[in-house]
Amino acid sequence: MSDRLKPEPVSRRDFLGTAGLLASGVALLGSAVAAMRLPRPRALPEQGRAFRIGRPEEFPSGTSEIVPGRNVLVLSGPKGIAAISLVCTHLGCIVSPASGGFSCPCHGSRFDQLGGVTQGPAPRALPWLAVRKAPNGMLVVDGSQEVPPGTFHVA
């Protein structure tokens, strides 16, 4: 009897210790992973980057319009409707319409009417943003989604 039981106490102690260490290791790892999510909250109290601009018929072909407070130019042409961001790709100043396109007041970058760079120091063209139709029929510009220049939303 003593022979049968002899290895048992040692083995149980080992099992308890190993299991405890293992479980706490997993718990620590899990906590660490969970803690790493803390700096990335689900929602920040800031305005959404997608916004409504109006009904398609408010943008007849051949017109362009700057959306107040949103730094976006809505362009309507025969191919459809597009939105161009007016934030300079150099240091983030807001460009303003000028002859032949746009000019940046900060460092003199110039862009053509479709946002292409015609004069530095801007490194790249003004970004085009996705335009979509919302379920209620309104057009929505999604500032978080860039599309290749020349992409028009077809109404």
Place this chain on the structure above:
Amino acid sequence: MSTEDDPRMRLAEDARQEVARIDRRISIALLITALLTLAGLFAGALQENILPQWSLVQEQYLQLLEEKATDDWGKQVADRFALQVSQVVVPALGITDRCVSCHNGLDDPRMTDVDQPHSSHPGHYLEWHEASRFGCTICHRGQGRALTFEEAKGISDDWDQPLLPPALTQSGCGLCHSADEVRGQGGELYAQGRDLFTRRGCQSCHKLAGRGGIAGPALDAEGSKSREALTFANVKGPHTLAQFLAEHFDDPQGVVPGSEMKPPQLTLHENLALTIYMLSLQDRSIPASYLSPGTHLELAEERLPGNESGAELFSRYCGVCHDTGRYGRYDDFFKLFIPAIRGKGLLSLASSDYLAENIRRGRPGTRMPPWGEASGGLTDVEIARLVTFIRSEVQPPETAAAKKLMERTLDPDLTLRGDALRGGAIYARHCTGCHGEEGRGTIAPAIANPVFQETASDGFLYATIALGRPDTAMPNFLGVQGMGLVDGDVRDLIAYLRSLAQGGTL
């Protein structure tokens, strides 16, 4: 067996066993705490990622979107729908509303036939009020940042602005719109509440935007009152501001013991409308770009005389006490006699200046507050309109004697002399009963009142005593048709009345 005999070895063995026991206990404790932590982490992960209410709701909504997707565009909408906390942030109004995390179909017209919280917003309100510009809590109240419906309702004690029942959301109209703009446009109840407020003379006692009486509290921020500002001991329904207001209108004294508010006697519908109007009176600051043209006009009229007529002004600011003003009356609620300010007795003697001055300065020490711009907020133009209205039905004096007396009252320089001591004796005999000792006023107005003394001319006093006030309890005292005083008696009486002013009594 030699170890058994060696006491040092036995001690060492005991110590080893002791250490092993402690070791085992620590292992067990470690295992248990680690397993508990793991269970907690697992539950947390489940709760955060798989089981939150908004996530379950959005999964249901995604199914709905897929069911409703009949064309490519519909499929795209469904494909793009991401499970995430969505929110409306309006910095201009200080609003962060996550209601849209569950109310996903608010502005999707395809969702009219589905159940809450997925369904479209009823009515046409969102066509004019884009959620991204106005948020939800601006009209509905509740806790916008919450992510469960229970917390969003904000019914618990730790949120001051609980979700309003749908019937009361029209109170939001009043933040930006004037009543006339929303009448017939979905803001009927708000407009009716506003009408009731002006027609029922609430401002006889309550100030709004600096205009009104002083008997009750000002109402400029009534709709923003927090629960801490109210006593709910006598409120039968839920402990919300709206419920408090509704029950208070039905029975002011029952809800606020000792309240001096005259019960407004409202029907159920009127009660709802007035509660909505009260809820619209908030102290939150709305950017001017949100205010409608009608509201801009209304705000301007708070500073300038508006286009309200004398009759409207009378019912708005005077009606609660003076009623029509045609007859002197005893008010059952206030337990007061209220003078007939539109009675022909007064109007045939009183000049317009007398009326205007008494409105402007009120009667200190009585229920009649000063209505001039500095206190009651009425401009001189409005007071002039009121006087014109009050005089609108005045009759010319009938007899020649009355006509002569009339003329004398309008002469401000006329000074009558008499014996004040003798006048005092006459006063004690004829006047004390109603006007009180030393003119302090009981059931009839206080003669000693400083504003009365300054504005009433000697001729006015003489004519009032001589002719009495038809339609009130004041008889004519002069001559054999009256109470038998002679000219000298009246002069002595006036001398006595004038001596009361110096006493400084109110």
